Amino acid sequence: MRRLGIHSFVWTNGQTQEGLEMALDKTAEHGYRMIEFAYLRPELFDLDRLARKAKALDVDIVVTMGLPAAADVSSDDKAVVAKGRQLLSDAVKAVRDIGGIRLGGILYSMHGKYDSMPTRTGWMHSAESIAATAEIAKDCGVEIALEVVNRFESNLLNTTAQGLQFIKDTGRDDVFLHLDSFHANIEEADPAAAIRMAGDKCTYYHFNENYRGFLGTGTIDFASIFSALVDINYDRDIVFESFSSAIVDESLSRTCGIWRDTWTDNNPLAAHAKQFIEQRWAEAQRKREVNITA
Numbered sequence: 558m559r560r561l562g563i564h565s566f567v568w569t570n571g572q573t574q575e576g577l578e579m580a581l582d583k584t585a586e587h588g589y590r591m592i593e594f595a596y597l598r599p600e601l602f603d604l605d606r607l608a609r610k611a612k613a614l615d616v617d618i619v620v621t622m623g624l625p626a627a628a629d630v631s632s633d634d635k636a637v638v639a640k641g642r643q644l645l646s647d648a649v650k651a652v653r654d655i656g657g658i659r660l661g662g663i664l665y666s667m668h669g670k671y672d673s674m675p676t677r678t679g680w681m682h683s684a685e686s687i688a689a690t691a692e693i694a695k696d697c698g699v700e701i702a703l704e705v706v707n708r709f710e711s712n713l714l715n716t717t718a719q720g721l722q723f724i725k726d727t728g729r730d731d732v733f734l735h736l737d738s739f740h741a742n743i744e745e746a747d748p749a750a751a752i753r754m755a756g757d758k759c760t761y762y763h764f765n766e767n768y769r770g771f772l773g774t775g776t777i778d779f780a781s782i783f784s785a786l787v788d789i790n791y792d793r794d795i796v797f798e799s800f801s802s803a804i805v806d807e808s809l810s811r812t813c814g815i816w817r818d819t820w821t822d823n824n825p826l827a828a829h830a831k832q833f834i835e836q837r838w839a840e841a842q843r844k845r846e847v848n849i850t851a
Contacts, residue, residue: 623668
């Protein structure tokens with residue numbers, strides 16, 4: 558693992574400059590070296606100030622987002638696709654301006670539940686849009702990572718296999734996958750095998766419990782996930798993500814169905830997650846070394 562991070566929604570709903578700055582402080586205070594922000598509208602925040610603060614704290618910034626229906630690049634409607642391309646272009650530039658290193662999330666479709674299957678036309682509109690976005694991102698020094706999510710949050714990329722095929726269809730070698738234990742727990746027959754399938758195309762990983770709460774207190778088989786990450790020599794970033802209605806913003810609450818408090822005190826949650834990930838990571842590495850020498 559390169560850097561261990563935490564989602565800003567553990568600290569703040571992301572609606573104010575003060576909240577984002579507090580999230581940076583809390584992230585550093587707990588020993589995390591990366592923070593994930595939801596899409597930041599440049600007109601609402603002082604991105605330069607956030608960039609300076611993050612640099613001073615030695616905290617890397619990643620931004621993730623999903624597209625609205627009116628800017629869905631997987632639409633059959635070219636006018637809607639054009640709006641989505643512009644939104645993605647603006648997002649890449651915002652990540653650059655905040656000193657961020659990566660734009661991830663549901664960049665390829667609307668974030669929400671669809672009522673129909675994707676079309677081949679929509680799939681290709683999306684692939685072409687991501688390819689164009691990756692070209693802009695290359696010039697901005699920003700990595701593009703597509704999050705594979707469950708069926709209730711997109712109809713396009715629900716499995717790692719779909720994500721890998723989609724990347725092929727972009728024709729780019731600089732578009733990567735953003736995998737997540739919560740989504741894989743719903744969609745993958747074998748989440749650990751999916752990690753091994755992704756290999757070096759996975760450059761960003763989200764650790765979530767099945768109910769979005771404290772890691773290790775739900776049903777996800779984390780031992781197999783850590784083992785798979787170690788097996789593929791994963792050396793990229795890992796972020797702890799957890800949502801509770803106690804903090805999460807209203808729009809994400811509606812989209813992701815965060816209708817209850819999965820936790821109420823974020824400090825022990827963050828401390829526990831860091832300890833859990835670091836301990837399990839070290840255990841998986843030691844187990845692999847024993848197996849190699851046996």
